[in-house]
Amino acid sequence: MTELVTIKDVARRAGVSSATVSMVLNRVSASRISEATAERVRLAAAELGYAPNLLARGLRRRRTDTIAVLSDQIATTSLAPHMVRAIQDVAARNGLLVFMVNTEGDREVERSAVAALNQQRVDGFVYACLAHRVVEPPAGTGPNVVLLNGRMHRLRYPTVVPDDRGGARAAVSELLRHGHRRIGFINDRRNGLAARLRLVGYHEALSAFQVRFEPERVRYVLPGLDAGAAAARQLVEEAGVTALFCFNDRVAVGAYRGLRQRGLRVPGDVSVIGFDDHEFVADFADPPLTTVSLPHYAMGEWAVSMLVDLINGADGEPVLQVMPCEVVRRASVAPPGDQRYGLVKPP
Amino acid sequence: MTELVTIKDVARRAGVSSATVSMVLNRVSASRISEATAERVRLAAAELGYAPNLLARGLRRRRTDTIAVLSDQIATTSLAPHMVRAIQDVAARNGLLVFMVNTEGDREVERSAVAALNQQRVDGFVYACLAHRVVEPPAGTGPNVVLLNGRMHRLRYPTVVPDDRGGARAAVSELLRHGHRRIGFINDRRNGLAARLRLVGYHEALSAFQVRFEPERVRYVLPGLDAGAAAARQLVEEAGVTALFCFNDRVAVGAYRGLRQRGLRVPGDVSVIGFDDHEFVADFADPPLTTVSLPHYAMGEWAVSMLVDLINGADGEPVLQVMPCEVVRRASVAPPGDQRYGLVKPP
DNA sequence: CTGAAAGCGCTTACAG
């Protein structure tokens, strides 16, 4: 780095004090500086290629125009790239630089990250989770915090989460509208927030169509390929379902596999809907998987916008923003026993 | 944020000067401070929960213990999560905080990001690319730069890239060892660094086994599902290949599809190898795809370690580190016409 | 062994 030019250099060249330079460059309108002087200052600054030292400014202003994203793992998995992208976009648009730290959910790592970030005087925190769940953000963050894809037991910060319940309701309704009545649900046995909410959505859709809820049609698994395959086989054989709503796209791909092992075709024999709209999973499935998209971009956008508002002094009323989850229609849903699909994949 | 405690508060409570506090807390051994005084200072600091303001320290020390990761898109795609994780891990281990900015490859965005990061006085830059390619990092970064998964035309900074050539050679050798001699290669038609290097590896493997290179066995496509499917069909029908080496795992999944459309089974009729070891693509493929892994974690680790060395004054000799790419064996390779596989997926 | 002073590079009242 060549020797950096400071505000003093600019002042000297423009023949004014550094206070004046600061004021014109920061457009402090309260101080009526003559246009001639201002012009001289701007010229000098441009000629010298002056750029203020943000450490000094931050030290003085007590505001750094930086934010921290604390996440359990979102930046290190393939699941939520759009969340990260949205955060970056909105931050850039607001002139904010972002510190990103992954804690892998470790409380101790979290604690020390918060300490370090505070010492850097970040203006605020986004606390982001990979999976929609109940969280307890670490202490010591100060008031400028927004929660992304996680919510506290008792709301304390502005929070944005996906509408898992509505998404599930939409997915199951999609199946019902195609004529299915015996609809299986392969849910997450860890029974987190997402699992519980999606179960509610499943219930709601059924009752809207006046279909009785049959407990044997829901199975709880540790989401994965093999578990999905096994659950799909059981639901078809033991509960006679004609359609499957799956906790996520990976389980759905597992279901595909289980069904194929039984010589059953998707969607000719059994329809399948997933959740997540997981890139390269849902769209790469064969047939391409109808699923429910998680509004990662919209959530990330909302979170940072809200944080910017907080930083700018908005009152931190702990609103809860629930972002809609939409059905993405591809090719894994058809009416039950639809013969048109009998020929798609010759046995 | 409650009123923050400064070094003066600690000094007052310990009955010493702030210089003394600074020295004991920073373990400046040159200054022989009595153990009694030091103990008093440490106690006072602990009691007050003192944590130095890093902006002030950075301003004074001209070193901030922060680094910047400038990437075209690595943090916003699902392709290289391990790269990000490695960066975070090594940074944390070295007490560094990391600014992450995605430029989407836009030169103007890059330029202004570098400016902002310089104003924040970051200690160094990692310039990271999603795909191994030739790059020209932006000017103005200063000397502490390392290149990750991209290399300059004429090496100027320490650089780490994957051994695409060796990876391709290993993949094709794997096929050759299984007895294949007519091996197709579906390459990337954009003909970037990776494509060219993998073609060399393909050549080398063939000649090591004394198999003639037949131009008609390599096809150039825009990597994607449909293109992969079409190329696979053509290579099988027109060039009679019994095995396919694919530019990436997504192309390989496309190839699966093309082969299936022709009633051909993997690996019973045709063996397939991909590249990337793309999570949820290679392992979720049916059958699970044998592929070549990209050493994302190792590359990220190397890059930040090297950057730390540079920051600590190592000479910035522009070494080029080539990280090995290994074959990940799954279930898509078998000897040509292997009948044991005839029954795996009944037609 | 420890303190007083200067200085990192800004911004912000305060004068005039």
Added chain:
DNA sequence: CTGAAAGCGCTTACAG
């Protein structure tokens, strides 16, 4: 309309 001064919170020679 503009400058001199103080101060943000540290660290680093320099004295003694």
